[in-house]
Amino acid sequence: MSEHEIPLSRPDLSSVEEELVVRVLRSGRLSLGPMQEEFEQAVTKRAGRRHGVAVSNGTCGLHLALLALGVGPGDEVITTPFSFIASSNVILHVGATPVFVDICPRTLNLDPTRLDAAITPRTKAMLAVECFGNPAYMEQYEAFAARHEIPLIEDCCEALGCSLRQRPCGGFGRVGVFGFYPNKQATTGEGGVIVTDDDALADHCRALRNQGRAPGAASAGGASTGSWLSHPYLGYNYRLSELQAAVGAAQMRRFDEIVQRRQHVARLYVERLRGHPEIIVPTVDEETTQSWFLFVVRLSTRFGAEERDRIIRGMRTHDIGCAPYFPCIHLQPPYRRLGKGPGSFPIAESVSGRTIALPFFGRLSGREVDLVAQTLELMIQRESFSRRDG
Ligand SMILES: Cc1ncc(COP(=O)(O)O)c(C=O)c1O
Structure with a gap:
């Protein structure tokens, strides 16, 4: 990575994060403490919900949501x-x-x-993703789930701070899960909240x-009470540390x-x-507020994946971080067995x-945006010329 590189993303950290992390270090309480409580409450409030459960990452959160809803072998999830x-x-x-639609x-x-x-007698739940934070159709999914009497799980990992008609993301369906990986709107390094x-x-x-401890079980220090070492459920260690919660x-x-x-x-x-004829910028409906997870543009249908990949490689040789978000899940090797x-x-x-996901973070300057845009236009032009010559 050169010193001139404009990275794809960069977390927005400040002295506030530093201060809270140091406070945790000095407190000696590194797990299940007041920082987790503050973090959970803040996220819960943003989502307009009653409960928030901090976990190690968004994937763990979705895993627990499915387990708690009783989704298991033989079931289908849309x-x-x-x-x-x-x-x-x-x-x-x-x-x-997974039943893809x-x-x-x-x-x-x-x-x-x-x-x-996509509904069959085996459909047990619907797991809807707010792609790049877009809450479009969440109300239709709620109605669909209610009609078929299945729970709606909102994968809002990319949608903290987004809303639809004033309804915040995280507030749709039976349960939602946020992610706090470093490229997200807010980060804990690794983290999630159900x-x-x-x-x-x-x-x-x-x-x-x-x-699998009962909620409210005494912490390790209270082991003599027995509750720390009794496990009514088969559980996991999906806890978030106090250091991460302090960042959150x-x-x-x-x-x-x-x-x-x-x-x-x-x-x-x-x-x-x-207005660029070959670039489709993301649309944001009037009734939607975007907090922007990534900034993903699309090339026009005159372009295909090979050309797009050459454009991304070209951008990278100019020290501009870009990525092809997302490859389709059903074409990834672990999913081939689904046929x-x-x-x-x-x-x-x-x-x-x-x-093409372009470099995107809050401290990107106007000059950098312009440089990214210019380079993208140039790479697209080069691709168009080579097609004409070829
Ligand atoms: C839509 C979506 N679901 C789930 C996850 C998983 O979250 P994590 O990386 O925190 O496990 C992510 C992102 O990272 C995501 O973007």
Whole structure:
């Protein structure tokens, strides 16, 4: 990596995060402490929910949500093939089968008109992803899930701070899960939070994240009471450390400021790239607020995956971090056994072959946005010329 590189993403950290981490170190309490409580409460409030359960990462959160809902071997879960792979991996992890449905080419979320055809007697749940934070159709998914009496799991890992008609992401369906990986709007390094209004589900998730201990079990120091060493459930260690929670608590204190910066950079990109005949910039519906996970553009349908990949390589040789978000899940090796080869979900596959995530973080300067845009235009032009000459 050269010193001139513009990276794909960079977390927005400050002296507030440093201060809270140092406070935890000095306190000597490194797990299940007040920072976790503050972090959980802040995320719960953002989602407009009653409960928040902090876990080691978003994948663990989705895993626990499925387990707590009783999804297991023999069950089917309706989901999207166009997402980060973890949203489907968790379905395989509990022994269930993902039933993929193609996406809408404009919003990149599951196409609501295709959902009914995916229902079978084995359908146990729907796991809907807010792709790049877009909450489009969440209300339709809620209605669909209610009609078929199945729980809706909202994978809002990319959607903290986004909303639809004033309803915050994390507030749809039976349970939602946020992710806090470093490229997310807010980060804990690694982390996740499960949010729900369901008291029993929240308690079950709290128990499962903590080795199956009853929620409220005394901490290790209170082992003599016995509760720390009694395990009514078969659980996991999916806890978040206090050090990570301290970073998360600080990020949430600064969240409005972080999001404003991301929104500013997204506006710069949209203004700069809108109107280019070969570039489709992300659409944000009027009723939607975006906090911007990534900034992903799409090439026009005149381009395919090979050309897109050459453009990305060209950008990288100019020290600009870019990535093809997302390869389709059904075409990844662990999913081949489901028998959904190329052509199974044509819209997801076509979109997936043309996306380019551009460098995106709140402290990207206007000059850097301009340099990224110029280089992208140049690479597209070079690709168009080589096609004409070839
Ligand atoms: C849509 C989606 N689901 C699940 C995850 C998994 O979260 P984590 O990486 O925190 O395990 C991520 C991202 O990282 C994601 O983008």
